[in-house]
Amino acid sequence: MASTSSGRQTGPRDRDSEGRARNARPRDGLGRPLPYGSEGVARQPEGVVRAPAQTVAEAQDLLDAGRPFHAHEVFEDAWKSGPEEERGLWRGLAQLAVGLTHAARGNVTGGARLLRRGAGAVTEWAASEAGRQRPYDMDLTGLAQWARHLAEDVERTGTPVDSQVWSPRLRG
Known part of the structure; x- marks a missing residue:
């Protein structure tokens, strides 16, 4: 594999069975890429069409396990495959999961x-x-x-949060 003047690796990109670019690097529980060959957590398959109740249940399981990045991917599938009138809902839920991801990473x-x-x-x-x-x-x-409470807490303390401790309840 060659590298560019900036030191970035170049070469064949990871592709799925249909030729679309996919990053096959392993990731940790918060979705951060790990070096190739490292042991990562199982990734959520992309492009899965789920019933809404299944989306909520699967995302809740991932949130409860402290894996909000992966829950975001489940919400993103619903956002992209669901009915037009529900896209705002699923996009908002995906943003909440990504917000928790960034808060847990210290951003x-x-x-x-x-x-x-x-x-x-x-x-x-x-x-x-x-x-x-x-x-x-x-x-x-x-x-x-x-x-909103978590956003205030993150700004007040300036420290990463435990994504499992701060896992939201989707169903009240």
Whole structure:
């Protein structure tokens, strides 16, 4: 494998069975890439179409295990494959999971910003006609409160959080 003048490795890119670029590097529980050959955690398969209840359950299991980055990937699949009228919901939930990921990695500014953005998206969706029905038994108001509280705590302390301790409850 050759390297560029900046020292970056060049060469064949990881590809999936359909030829799309995929990064096959192992990752840790917070989604950080590890060196090739390292032992990482199992990755969530991309592009999986799940029923909404399955999405919520799988994401909750990952959040409970302290793996918010991987929960974000589950929400992202729902965002990309779900009905147009639900995309704001799933995108907001993905932003909450990524915000928790950044907060756990110690990225205070990015974590707080994404938590607030996700809280805003979830709150906006909850105010919509579809959102008033408590979709998939999720407590959207409680999630938005959790995210805003965590954003404040992260900014106040300036220290990484334990993603397992701060795992939100999707269903109230």
